[in-house]
Amino acid sequence: MTQLQSAVVLITGAAGGFGQELTRQLLLKGSRLILTDRPEVDLRSQIDQLHHTLGQTPGEIVACLSADLATPAGCEELYRQTQALKSPIDVLINNAGIAILGHMVDIPPERWEHLMQVNLMAPMRLSTHFASDMIARRRGHIVNISSLAGWIAMPGLTAYAASKFGLRGFSEGLRHEVAPFNVNVTTVCPCFSRTPLLQCPRFGLWEQADKTVPVPLTTDPVKVMARTIRAIERNQAEVFPDAIASSGRLAKCYLPALPDWISRQIGLSRLPS
Incomplete structure (x- = not known):
């Protein structure tokens, strides 16, 4: 079991939707938090507002x-x-992440290369530093916020x-490497959640597509992060913190043609004709 009371927890992307919810719930758990986000984000004012809402916390x-990951x-x-x-x-908790929507041929290379630096290279770099300690x-x-998109690649989200x-x-490889030293690695794979990430930049045909994600495909970040924290406490290797993600993972494993067919249908239906 990982004890979160009095534990020192570093959260990247702390100003984002998941980051704010992790901060709120871990403060209530009694954790000691180090928060980080991009230099242009006024993280302190968000924290002041959170303290005003929560009052005294354990x-x-x-x-x-501030850090440019x-x-x-950085x-x-x-x-x-x-x-x-x-x-x-x-x-x-490697939570910082960005998204872009569009076909690869329509996205400027510097945009998807930047995404790879933030979403993949930064967690690898930070995990390597802190795993040594x-x-x-x-x-x-070490907690890495992945996604159901780490199991199923939908069109426009390549x-x-x-x-x-x-x-x-x-995360899977690192987990095996550090396990003999009593260090745990948890991978979190949620589906679309109602955070600002859903309003990501769009390119090509996707600029004209419907910009709303169907409500049945979105989840509540409060519940998603509550299940994530429970998984951390239980030292779970991998967690699918919502029903859609859990169902999607099972379908990919046992009915691989089904999520591929659904991905194609969603992609085709959302693009302008």
């Missing part, structure tokens, strides 16, 4: 840090900043799916 926010230097700087706090990280201490937990497939594979 947990506390140790620090709010799209670069190796990841290195974040690691250096946390080291300076003299509070060893018990749980690293956790191994030395013989305890720790770049995003590639990053999440990669993150899932990295």
